[in-house]
Amino acid sequence: MRRLLVLGAGTAGTMVVNKLRHRLARTDWQITVVEPSDTHYYQPGYLFLPFGMYRAEQVVKPTPPLIADGVELIRGEVDRVTAVDNRVLLSDGRSLPYDYLVIATGVTPRPDQTPGMLDGGQWRRSIFDFYTYNGALALAKALDAFEGGRLVVHITDMPIKCPVAPLEFIFLADAYLRQRGMRDRVELVYATPLPGAFTKPVASARLGSMLDDRKITVEPDFLVERVDGTTLVSYDEREIPFDLLVTVPLNMGADYVARSGLGNELNLVPVDRHTMLARAYDNIFALGDANDIPTSKAGSVAHFSVDVFADNFVEYAAGKPMTGSFDGHANCFVESGDGKALLIDFNYDTEPLPGSYPVPFAGPFRLLDEAAVNHWGKLAFRWMYWNVLLPGRPIPLPAHMSMAGKHTPKSEE
Template sequence: MRRLVVLGAGTAGTMVVDKLRRRLARADWLITVVEPRDQHYYQPGFLFLPFGEYTPDQLTRPVAPLISPGVELVHAEVDRVVTTDDQVVLADGRRVDYDYLVIATGVCPRPEQTPGLLDGGHWRRTIFDFYTYEGALALAEALDRFDGGRLVVHITEMPIKCPVAPLEFAFLADEFLRGRGIRDRTELVYATPLPGAFTKPVAAARLGSMLDERKIAIEPDFLVERIEDRSLVSYDERRIPFDLLVTVPLNMGADFVARSGLGDELNLVPVDRHTFLAKGHDNIFAIGDANDIPTSKAGSVAHFSVDVFARNFTDLAAGKPMTGRFDGHANCFVESGRGRGLLIDFNYDTEPLPGTYPVPGVGPFRLLGESPVNHWGKRAFRWMYWNLLLPGRPLPLPAHMSMAGKHQPSTKE
C-alpha cells in the first residue's frame, strides 16, 4: 500500500485530502493528514471582526468533521521532514513514513521579525493585526475606543496572505469612522512596500483612485526597518507617526520547512509553478500558501491550484505523466465599503482587467468596478467555503483563467 502524507489541514490541505480520497482506491492508498489545531478558521472573515461583523461561531469549525472518512487525521506538530528517509518526524518523536508528501502548512504573521513591533510594549495596545483571530478581536475593542487621530494601515513586506485585505481594511475603516462621526478628525494613511496600491498598473490605478476618493493618503515604497516612538521608520529614514497602527507583519512559512532544508529565506518551498513539485525532489509537493509561486496567496489560488494538482496526482498514481499546468489563476473580491465591492481576476501572465465575470457581457460580477453584487458575492463565499470548497465539491468555475469578458481599459477608464 502506498502512503500519501499531507502536512496541514487548512484550506489547501483539506481540499487535497478530500478530493484525493475520492480519487485514490482505499485498497491501494493510505492518506494521512497532520494538523496540530483542532479548530479550522475561515480566515477571510477576520477582516470583518474588527467592525463587529460575524460572530466567532460563524468563522470556526472543528477540523475532524471537515476531513473525509477514510483519511487518517493526526493531531501533532511537525518537527522536520527527513527527505533521505521519506519520513516526517513529529514533535513528540513519532515518525510517519510517506511515498508522497504534500506540504500545505501555509504562512503566518511573524511580528517578532520587525524591531519594536513586539518589544516596544505597544503590541495589542496601539499596534494591532487582523490576520489572526485573536488580533482581529483585540482590534475590534481598540476601534471602539478610538476617538480620532492618525490611523495607519501598514504592510511590512510581500508576499502576504490575501494581498488586497489591507486595502479592504482601509476602505472599511473609512466607512466605520464615518458611521461613528469621527472621520473628519481621523487621518487615514496606507503605507505599503509596493510602488502603488497594487502590483499591476491597471488595478493599481483603479484602487489608488479609490483611496484618493476616500481621502486615504498612500505612502508607497515604504520598507519598514523598525517601530520607534510610536512611529514607523523606513530603511530610508522616513517616519510615519501613528495613534493607532494596523499592521500586516512579515508572513513566513512553517519553521519545520527551514529545519528540513526545504525552504527559502521566508520558509516557502520552491516549486515548479505549474505542477507544485518541490525543486530537487520527485515525491514532495507544496500547495497553497506554503510554496513560492509568483501569484497571490489567496483562497482562490488554493482552490484553482488544488483542482490542477488533484488531476495531476491521480495521473501520477496511475503511472502517467502529469500534464496539467497551473496558470497562476487568482480572483479576489475587494470589499470597498458602503455595501459595494469589486472583483479582480488574473494569472501569471495577465494583469487584472475590466470586464465581467464569469459570463462575458453578463457577469453578474464586475471586474475592477464597484457594485453591490460584488459585495454580496464576497459575503456568499463563506457559505461556499464551508459547504463546497473545503469538501472538494466541484464549482462551476474553470481552474484556468479566461480572457472572455475582459478588455483593455481606454485612457478614459
C-alpha cells in the same frame, strides 16, 4: 499500501485529502493529514471581525468533521521532514513514513521579525493585526474605543496572504468611521512597500484613485526597518507616527520547512509553478500559501491549483506525465465599504482587467468596478467555503483564467 501524507489541514490541505480520498482506492492508498489545531478558521472572515460584520463563531469550526471518512487525521506539530528517508518527524517523537508528501502548512504573520513591533511594549495596545483570529478580535475592541487621531494601515513586505486585504481594511475603516460620525477626526494613512496601491498597473490606478477619493494618504515604497514606540521608521529613515497601527507583519512559512532544508529565506518551498512539484524532490509537493509560486497567496489560488493538482497527482502516481498546468489563476473580491466591493481576476501572465465574471457580459460580478453584487458575492462565499470548497465538491468555475468578458482599457492598449 502506498502512503500519501499531507501536512496541514487548512484550506489547501483539507481540499487535497477530501478530493483525493474519492480518487484513490482505499485498498491501495493510505491518506493521512497532520494538523496541530482542533479548529479550522475561515481566514477571509478575519477582515470583517474588527467592524462587527461577522460574529466570532461564524469563522470557526472543529477540524475533524471537515475531513473525509477514510482519511487519518493526526493531531501534532511537525518538527522536520527528513526527505532523504521519506519521513516526517513530529515534535512528540512520532515518525511518519510517506511515499508522497504534500506540504500545505501555509504562512503565518511574524511580528517578531520587525524590531520594536513586539518588544516595544505597544503590541495589542496601539499596534494590532487582523491576520489572526485573536488579533482581529482584539482590534475590534481597539476600534470601538478609538476616539480619533492617525490610523495607519501598514504592510511590512510582500508576499502576504490576500494582498488586497490591507486595502479592504482601510476602505472599510473609512466607511466605519463615517458611519460613526468621526471620519473628520481621523487621518488615514496607507503605508506600503509597493510603488502604488497594487502590483499591477490597471488595478493599481483604479485602487489608487479610490484611495484619493476617500482622502487616504498613501506612503509608497515604505520598507519598515523598525518600530520606535508609536512611530514606523523605514530603511530610508522616513517616519510615520501613529495613534493606532494596523499592521500586516512579515508572512513566513512554517519553521520546520527551514529546519528540513526545504525552503527559501521566507520558509516557502520552491516548486514548479505549473505542477507544484518541489524542485528538489520528485515526491514532494507544496500547495496553497506554502510554496513560492509568483501569484497571490489567496484562497482562490489554493482552490484553482488544487483542482489542477488532484488530476495531476492521479496521473503522476500512476507513472504517467502530469498533463495539467496551473496558470496562476486568482480572483479576489475587494471590499470597498458602504456595501460595495470590486472583483479582480488574473493569472501569471494577465493583470486584472475590467469586464464581467464569470459569464461574459452577463456577470453577475463586475471586474474592477464597485458594485453591491460583488459585496454580496463575497459574503455568500463563506457558505460556499464550508459546504462546497472544503468538502472537495466541484464548483462550476474553470481552474484556468479566461479572457472572455474582459477588455483592456484604451490607455493600456
